[in-house]
Every structure is written in C-alpha cells, then in structure tokens.
Amino acid sequence: MIPKLDYYKEKWGVRSDASIKPGLTAITEALQLVGNPQENLSVVHVAGTNGKGSTITFIEHISKAHGLSTATFMSPCIEDVHDQIQLDEQPITPEEMDAVFKIMADAGLDGKLTDFELLTVAAFLAFERFAPNITIIECGMGGRFDSTNVVKPIVSVVPSIALEHTNFLGSTIESIAMHKSGIIKEGKPVVTGVLPIEAMKIFTQEAEKLRSPLLVYNENFTVIEENSKEIYMANDVRIPNLTRSMPGLHQRSNMALAITAFNIFAQVNGVKTNVEAFRNGVQSAQLACRFELLAPKLYIDGAHNPASAKSLVDAIQEQFPNEPIHFIVGMLGDKDIRGVLAELEKVGTTFTFVDVANDRAMAANEIMKMSNTVNKSTTYDILTTVQQKLLLNEVIIMTGSLYLLAKWRKILHETFN
Numbered sequence: 131m132i133p134k135l136d137y138y139k140e141k142w143g144v145r146s147d148a149s150i151k152p153g154l155t156a157i158t159e160a161l162q163l164v165g166n167p168q169e170n171l172s173v174v175h176v177a178g179t180n181g182k183g184s185t186i187t188f189i190e191h192i193s194k195a196h197g198l199s200t201a202t203f204m205s206p207c208i209e210d211v212h213d214q215i216q217l218d219e220q221p222i223t224p225e226e227m228d229a230v231f232k233i234m235a236d237a238g239l240d241g242k243l244t245d246f247e248l249l250t251v252a253a254f255l256a257f258e259r260f261a262p263n264i265t266i267i268e269c270g271m272g273g274r275f276d277s278t279n280v281v282k283p284i285v286s287v288v289p290s291i292a293l294e295h296t297n298f299l300g301s302t303i304e305s306i307a308m309h310k311s312g313i314i315k316e317g318k319p320v321v322t323g324v325l326p327i328e329a330m331k332i333f334t335q336e337a338e339k340l341r342s343p344l345l346v347y348n349e350n351f352t353v354i355e356e357n358s359k360e361i362y363m364a365n366d367v368r369i370p371n372l373t374r375s376m377p378g379l380h381q382r383s384n385m386a387l388a389i390t391a392f393n394i395f396a397q398v399n400g401v402k403t404n405v406e407a408f409r410n411g412v413q414s415a416q417l418a419c420r421f422e423l424l425a426p427k428l429y430i431d432g433a434h435n436p437a438s439a440k441s442l443v444d445a446i447q448e449q450f451p452n453e454p455i456h457f458i459v460g461m462l463g464d465k466d467i468r469g470v471l472a473e474l475e476k477v478g479t480t481f482t483f484v485d486v487a488n489d490r491a492m493a494a495n496e497i498m499k500m501s502n503t504v505n506k507s508t509t510y511d512i513l514t515t516v517q518q519k520l521l522l523n524e525v526i527i528m529t530g531s532l533y534l535l536a537k538w539r540k541i542l543h544e545t546f547n
Contacts, residue, residue, distance in 0.1 A: 134212070135249065149244060152276065158280055160239050163237040164233055167258035171258065174283060175287070176269065176289075178290050180289065188412065189287075192412065193264045203257075203265075206536075209539075217256065267281055272295065272299050286319070312336075319344075320343070347387060360372040376415060376417065389408060419532060428546055431527060434531055442527070453524075459528075460484040460491065463491060480519075480524075481507075483508045513542075
C-alpha cells in the first residue's frame, strides 16, 4: 500500500490493482494513451539491491551543483506518495498530482494498471510537464520486467546485487542478475559496483550482446583515500579533496558510481563539468533514512536485508567504535530476519523489538525469539525507550523496515530536538 495514493485514485476515478505483476505490456499500452511522456526525458536509470537511493542522491546533488534542474522517482515513500515523485528535490505538490491524475483519467487508464504502474505513469507525466535537465529513475523491483524499464536511458547504473524478492526474481544470484541486467539498453553505457562473480558474468554477457560499454568500480574507475579526503580517479578524470556527508565505506562506491554516471550524462548532453561542483554535490548529498541523524546519538536507517545491515554495521564501527549501541528493530515477515539480526548483533549492545503497522509485519515478540542476543526486550512505548537510552548516553539506531521509519521519523525528530 502506498499512503495517499488511494485518495487520488478515488478522487479521479482511476482504479488500479495493489498486486505485483511484472511485465511491460500494460504500462506500454497505458503510456501510449497519454502520449509517451517518458520519451521526452533525459534519463539515468538505476537498479540493484542496495545503494540505489544513495547513488541517486549523489547524482541528484552533483547535478544541482552543476546548475541542472532535476527530477527523481524513488521507492518506497518516506511519508506518503508525494515523496516518490520529486521535482528539484521537492515532493510533487497535490496540485500537480491532481493535474497528472486528470490526464490519466481522461486517457481512460481506469482499471488498466497496478498501483506501481499507475504511479510510474504519473511520474513520467509530471516530469514531462516539469521538463528537468536530468531525470533519475529507480527501478521498483528487479529491472527487466519492472514498469520503469520502458525508458531509454543515457546511462544505466547498478550499485549492487544480492538476493531479494526471491518469490518474483528467483532464488539465485544469477536469476537476480538476469532481471537487473535487463535495464541495459543497446549501445548505452552501464556503470556497476563490485558485483558477485556470478552476477558480473551475466552483466558482461548482456553488455557484450547489446554492444554497451560496461564500467565497473575498481576496474574502470575508483576512489582512494589521502589525508582523510577521497580522490576519484578514472582514465581521464581526477577529482581530489572529496568529502562525503553520508558515512560508511559502502558510500564510497555509490559516490564513485554517481560521478561516473554523471560524467557520461554530461558528455552526451554537452554539460561542462567542474571539480568544485563535484565536491559541493558530494558534500551536500544526504538521504533520508540512511544512517540519518535525527537528534544527538539518535539515528534511523532502513537496513532491511543482510547486505544493507552489513553496510549499517560497517558505518557504526567506523563512526562509533567501542560505544554502546542500542537497536530498535521492527521488520516485515517476508524479509531475511535472521540474516539481518546476525549482522546487527555484531555491534548491538541491547535490542528493543517493536511492531510495525503493516499487514506483512512480523510481531515484535516473534522477532525477539529469533534473536541470539542476551539483552533484549519488546515495547509499545518507543519514546520512553529512546529517552532512557539517551540518558545512558547510548547510540540509538532504529532500523529494519522503512514502514517503521516512515511512522517514527518525524515524531522522533520533533520530540528530541
């Protein structure tokens, strides 16, 4: 369920299906009915398991620092549906959402699409009306059969690949990679992070088949550290003195992918790049719910699979070595809960498990039974727990589900500031 999407559907009489139906036939037909707005966009397309949001944020801020207008389509929302469609870093307004829903209603899209397909069409319409210099599109799930894969990108980007959505994408790295590599388009470059060997084989084959240049982190471009600053290096590009605001070594790779993708975009579109703009863009890039600081020693992070939990743990070890860490955890039942807990328990001193307001959520007491940590409890009173832990000078991190963070992000920020 996408919060507030139903409001617009009911207001404009445009029904859609809440289920997931991978495939491009329905959205292709729907886009034809509204004039194929996606064909008028200059797109960077991003797929992968973890790191998509961070990479998109780096690209967006680098673009802004170069004086470009931006549009982004990302999933899931933080508060409601408006978050997912952003114009120059601002959520789409209700007035603009009404305008695109009117177009869809008039075009006869009622009952033709799933919720995500409908939202994808809305995003393309909003972006066409806004006419940004650069449009950055995140795949909803997978890639090859994801509704966003109707775009013709200037460059495709894949930060990482791990097991996810196995009921739709398959239970092996190869099958996941087959889906993700579907965003590669003929003759268009694809930029990737360091992928598992099995995945890289699939990507190499797909890129060769489509005659698409394949650029890989630590092979075709890299980042090194020097005097606590980072230096981006590629064959013909060197950008020194980079300072990230997003912590964690995993963000180094995401930053490098973003710089590489933007350089490709800039070359194709005749945008003149400069080193200072890259520095400013990298330093200003911050993403909600990714190791986000809400108050002193109070963080939230949307780590919902083992790979993202490992990245969170790495960032904690980098930022808070030897400090007590208290996790507040709520998760959906279809996630690899044991895998996530195994990572968090490497650094967690104490754990509090909480319920998540979602039909797919696992009860807090059931998650607690799966935890191997000793100091653990459940609570319905999150605010009191946070207050007590802050008084003990512990680092507090709420994690596990973006649905949990969406509910508590604003409450925690307002209560403890």
